[in-house]
Amino acid sequence: MKIAIIGGSGFVGTKLIDLLIQVSDNEIRNIDKSASSKHPSITMIGDVLDRTGLTAMLAGVEAVILLAAEHRDDVSPVSKYYDVNVKGMQNTLEAMEANGIKRIIFTSSVAVYGLDKENPKEDTPTDPFNHYGKSKLKAEMVLQEWYRDHSDWNVNIIRPTVIFGEGNRGNVYNLLHQIASGKFIMIGSGTNQKSMSYIGNIIAFINYLVMVKTTGYNVYNYVDKPDLSTNDLVHYTGRILGKKIPTVRVPYWLGMLGGYGFDVLAFIIRRKLSISSIRVKKFCAVTQYDATKAMNSGFIPPYDLQYGLKQVLKAEFSVSNENSV
Template sequence: MKIALIGGSGFVGTRLTDLLIHTTDHEIVIIDKVISEKYPQLTRIGNVQDRDALCGLLQGVHQVVLLAAEHRDDVTPVSKYYDVNVNGIENTLYAMQANAITRIVFTSSVAVYGLGKENPSEAAAVAPFNHYGKSKLQAEQVLEKWYAAHADWNIQVIRPTVIFGEGNRGNVYNLLQQIASGKFMMIGKGDNQKSMSYIGNIVAFIAYLISDQCTGYSLYNYGDKPDLTTNDLVYYTGKVLGKHIPTLRIPYSLGLMGGYAFDALAFILRRKLAISSVRVRKFCAVTQYDSSKALATGFQPPFALQEGLRRTLESDFSAYIKVNNQFASYENG
């Protein structure tokens, strides 16, 4: 089977390619606007905004995994979210139909639920608070409408929680780096639950869905269990790094005011800054999601959540571990 990974040059696509190449006989083609650093020989340059190009690139393909997305918190103009995330799915479906492809795995996001929800399942009400979440929800609605007229298709939608792992430089990495460097400030009490997805597990789940030969429309939350609090994450990071991590705590209201101040500064400087009110709100919010439906399929995550954290810390923060071990040896004589 020939599988096209659209947007496959990124973090998730590269790790998914690793898994599929080493565990299946599938032929993989990566379609992206940039060449994959690890798999340049598998890459074909294409963009989800170019419908005609997609039609040509999907010739001979049996299944599509759509990973391409605009997902940063600070994309400008905001129309890019809709151009890529909504128009992109419409163009992909058009190109799939032109090539008689009827199977797609689409990565959406738990951002469609909005903030402050209490462990929502797939049946919970959706209320996205930012343009990323709104555009992902609209993309899902495009798929639902498409399936209503194409009941013989196999459409699998995954809403992953925040994804982390070795080599990723996203939000979890930034948080771990702040903790490891001793520059971390706890905003709020730190008892908010955080659902997270280790890269080794999310790509294994995608591969599991690729193997599903049934027709139908399926929707799954995905996050590794059990969920950790922010306090748990700080403690476990310190344990793996072999250091006690003192934590400066500031009230949520004060932290949010600081976020708004950085928003104003970013506007004045016309620059994107690492701190914003949106990121403060997301950091302090309960982001816990029910993944029981995904686990009920029979899928078994190959890694425990803490094992994924350990692998990430040992891979990406080895310099901190080495320094701490040397310091401990010195302290012990």
């Protein structure tokens, strides 16, 4: 099968291409506006906002994996979220139709549910709180509406929680780095649950959908269980690193006040800062999601969550000991 990954030059895409090349004889094509440092020979420079170019690049393809997205929480102007995530979806579908392609795997996000929801399932009402979540939901709605008129298509939507892994410099890495460095400040009680997805498992699940879920319209949350609290993350990090982690604690209201202060400072100096009220709010929120449907689909995650955390800490922070979690 000829598979096109749109947006495959980033962290998830690179790891996914590694896996797809390893486990199958499928022909892989990467379409991205950025060059791929690891897979340049199969990469075509393209943009989801260029429907004509995208149509030409999808010629001969049988299935599409759509990863391309604006996903940072400080994108400016906010219209970029909707241009890339929503219009990009529409352009992709039209380019697929022009080439007779009827299979798409789309990585959405649990951000469509909003914050502090009670373990939402796939049929839980959506309530996104930021432009990223709103744009991802609108992209899903475009795809859902498309399927109503294209019922012979195969659509698989994955809503992963925060993804982490070796080489990633996202939110989980930043949190683990702060904990490991001893400069960590716990805002709030630390009892809020955090659902996470290890990169080795999320790419294995995408491959599973490509190979097995070949019919119908399917939506899956993806989370590696069990969920951990922020306190748990501090505990596991200290245990894996073999050292006591000092933790300064401040009340939630004070943390939010500091976040608003950084918002004002960022506005004054016209720079994006690593601390903001949104990031404080997300840090303290319960981000726990139900993944029963994915785990009952026949998919078996190849790694457990604690293994993923240990691998990241070993790779990123030069852990030489072999302490178990």
